[in-house]
Amino acid sequence: MSGMPLPAVLALVFAALFAVALPALGSLRQQTRRQDLADRIERYGPRHRSAAPDGDSEVTRVALGRMAQLLQSTNTERGLAERLDLAGIARKPAEWALLGGSACAVLSALLTLLLGNIVIGVLAGAAVGYAGMRLIVSVRISRRRNAFRDQLPDMLQLIASSLRAGLSLPQALDAVVREDSQPAAGEFSRALAEARIGANLEDALDTVAVRMDSVDLRWTVMAIRIQRGVGGNLAEVLSQTVATMRERANLRRHARALSAEGRLSGYILIGLPLALAAWLFLTDRSYLRPLWTTPFGVLLVIGTAVLFVIGVIWMRAAVKVEV
Numbered sequence: 275m276s277g278m279p280l281p282a283v284l285a286l287v288f289a290a291l292f293a294v295a296l297p298a299l300g301s302l303r304q305q306t307r308r309q310d311l312a313d314r315i316e317r318y319g320p321r322h323r324s325a326a327p328d329g330d331s332e333v334t335r336v337a338l339g340r341m342a343q344l345l346q347s348t349n350t351e352r353g354l355a356e357r358l359d360l361a362g363i364a365r366k367p368a369e370w371a372l373l374g375g376s377a378c379a380v381l382s383a384l385l386t387l388l389l390g391n392i393v394i395g396v397l398a399g400a401a402v403g404y405a406g407m408r409l410i411v412s413v414r415i416s417r418r419r420n421a422f423r424d425q426l427p428d429m430l431q432l433i434a435s436s437l438r439a440g441l442s443l444p445q446a447l448d449a450v451v452r453e454d455s456q457p458a459a460g461e462f463s464r465a466l467a468e469a470r471i472g473a474n475l476e477d478a479l480d481t482v483a484v485r486m487d488s489v490d491l492r493w494t495v496m497a498i499r500i501q502r503g504v505g506g507n508l509a510e511v512l513s514q515t516v517a518t519m520r521e522r523a524n525l526r527r528h529a530r531a532l533s534a535e536g537r538l539s540g541y542i543l544i545g546l547p548l549a550l551a552a553w554l555f556l557t558d559r560s561y562l563r564p565l566w567t568t569p570f571g572v573l574l575v576i577g578t579a580v581l582f583v584i585g586v587i588w589m590r591a592a593v594k595v596e597v
Contacts, residue, residue, distance in 0.1 A: 341375070342368040360485060361414035362457065370407070378403030388555075394566045418457050422486045425458040427519045430494060430512050437509040443498070444469060461486060476502070490519050529595040536593035544586055 345351035345367055354367040363370070382399025389395050429450050436446035444466065451463045465478035476499050483491035494515055501508045554562050565571035 337372055338366075338368045341372045342366075345371060357411050357415065360418070361411045362418050363411065363414060374403060374407035377407065389566055391566050394572070419486050419488070422457050422461060423488060423490065424523075425455055426488065426490055427516045427523070429453075429455070429458045429462070430516045430519070434509045434512040434516065437512070443508070444475065447475075457486075490515075490522075533593050533595055540589040540593055543589065547582070 342351065345354065351367045354370065358365060358367065358370060365373075378400045380399075381403045382396045385399045385402075386392055386395030389398075432450055432453065433443070433446040436449050437443065441449065447462050447466055451459050451466060453459055461482045465475065465482050468478040468481070469475040476495055479491065479495045479498070482488075483495060494512070497511050497515060498508065501511055551562070565575050
């Protein structure tokens with residue numbers, strides 16, 4: 275062991291830590307909707323107990339307990355739980371954080387072996403692991419919001435048809451929930467549940483609009499508030515709103531098609547330097563070695579990363595069309 279280089283020793287340490295966490299990760303399982311609801315209700319009960327499943331091993335319970343304590347001490351558990359719920363990921367914050375920590379450990383070990391630099395390997399592995407886990411949640415949130423936006427006109431049309439048939443607004447929303455078109459059905463079910471325990475229905479729908487970042491639903495809630503105040507045919511108002519939404523959706527798709535060339539150019543400009551750096555790293559590593567073995571090289575890498583991020587933000591703003 276004394277003759278083994280320090281990067282290899284560090285890599286073995288990371289591998290050992292991951293091997294310890296692996297049984298815990300293997301026993302993490304997706305919760306059903308009923309189990310998740312029961313856990314949420316239990317938090318407010320007088321007999322609150324640990325949320326760890328009974329079938330988990332001792333290693334899993336200890337690892338999840340330690341991670342939960344760490345999240346609570348840093349006041350990040352609530353925010354992470356909200357993001358996971360918004361993304362539709364049925365995992366608890368401690369489970370997701372433990373998975374991310376293990377991913378960071380593996381990446382740090384691999385980068386330490388590849389680069390031969392302990393500090394850069396650990397920092398890069400932690401940064402890439404954290405960014406990757408956060409990106410997964412952000413992409414899931416974006417996809418869920420886009421799916422909700424696409425489903426909203428059909429859901430509002432169903433509500434308008436139910437109102438014409440003589441149903442009340444809560445009954446019409448319940449009909450939408452029974453359609454079980456996710457994620458719209460789940461979000462409207464959340465609004466109905468809040469209304470049934472005493473919240474104002476318009477406020478509950480407004481909360482859904484904020485969660486889903488839906489301007490169209492905000493307009494719809496505003497129309498419902500106005501109709502409640504001055505009267506009128508709510509079914510007709512919703513039908514006109516649906517027609518406007520569909521026209522905006524067609525315009526949005528047309529704008530996206532026109533900006534496809536710019537987005538493709540942006541993808542190429544973003545991916546080309548990364549692909550070139552990866553190719554040089556694999557074929558002629560000594561050519562790139564000064565970038566992480568000398569102070570000036572590290573400074574160049576940091577400056578390049580900052581300029582790269584600025585370029586990505588600028589290109590994204592240049593090809594993004596608001597409709």
